[in-house]
Amino acid sequence: MHLRRVVATRYAKRAVLIALAAAAAGACGDARGAPALKVEGGDAARGERAIAAYGCGTCHMIPGIREATGMVGPPLTAFARRTIIAGRMPNTADALVRWIRTPQEVDPGTAMPDLNVTERDAKDIAAYLYTLR
Amino acid sequence: MKRRGGIGRTCAESLALAALSASCAGAPSIFSSAGSAAHRIGVLGWILTSIAIAVTVIVAAVLLGALVRSRAGQGEEVQRARGGVRWIVIGGVIAPAVILVAAFLFSVLTQSALADSPLRTMPTVQVIGHRWWWEVRYPDAPGQPVVSANELHVVAGRRVRLELTSADVIHSFWVPRLAGKTDLIPGQHNTMWMEADRPGTFWGECAEYCGVQHAHMNLVVVAETPEQHDAWLAAQNAVANAPTDSVAKRGQIVFERAACASCHTVRGSKAQGRIGPDLTHLESRRTIAAGTFPNTRGNLAGWIANAQTLKPGSGMPTIALPAADSRALLAYLETLR
Structure with a gap:
């Protein structure tokens, strides 16, 4: 016993x-040990298509998107593990969506142009970027 | 790290092309013809393919039959007694000769039908191959000749005569759904005709290896109604409007002072370069860099910022500009409608 x-x-x-x-x-x-970043209402699969449609890849190298080989802006590798985006903001979903939609408002004079990205598309693009660990 | 499966990756890879050819209904295949010339080629293609399949099936069946019989123990003498020589004469000499001669005659008839058309009465479009883009000229347009690039506009249901030449190496003009291939040879003017039987957009490409960016030498054929075509020609004929917006005005100065104007023409401005595509109506085109990217603001921005990483070896250099200048340049290019 x-x-x-x-x-x-x-x-x-x-x-x-x-x-x-x-x-x-x-x-x-x-x-x-990276914190899980999530975008409320973001669809990564749609985001992948949106990235191709807006043409993000001519400036950024983005893993998983073949045509995205640009070397103008920073490569977006391991985006979900980045702590700072746009060189100034913490990498949160809200900040990222804002940056994608209105870079010239967030950082006037930056080389990244406003591409008239819709709110939904920006959320989807952010969701895709957060799949990159 | 590799979370994305094979299928996902394949989908992503086909995205850019899919986006480009989304408006180009149907795959660029000779088996989905959309014009009288391509239709004849499609019929020939089906006949030759059917013959090839039939021959393969028959030969495989006979071979299998022979293997099974010899395994069943019927030896050499039996085969000889059953007339092996006749099989060889009929199946190996007479049948191939008949099939090949028939296929050859059918090919020749198709070719002569495609060539036999009163080319002189058709409107002419000149296509000049460059490494790696297409210059397209409309000498018959009312007013001054229209010059464009990487996009060929035709009237649906009307034959157009194409005059093809090259500025550098040999290229080949191929719009699979509309017509066969014709080479563009430096110092020579080849002619062909083409017709789209309905309005639509059709994908074309260079079909003769012409250097490192051969695969990025594509064009779009736009078939439209006569009214649409006339309106398009009139719009293309116009010179560029001077920009009114202050950022775009600054962009025009950048365009003319930086190297852009030494290669590109914008009719109605100081830019009169003749090396690269005419950009007078850049924004009216569906693609940039000869079908390499859909003509969107983002792609255009990346292309002018660093073309050499996107299409290495192309004539478009990478020129580092201050961010404000490249955004102004983008704003200016977007006024070229």
């Missing part, structure tokens, strides 16, 4: 540890 109880306790402890570890990993969202 005694031995059985010891074994049972050991298994229970292990189970708790595994559960804790899983919860911790889940909270981080990513094995690398």
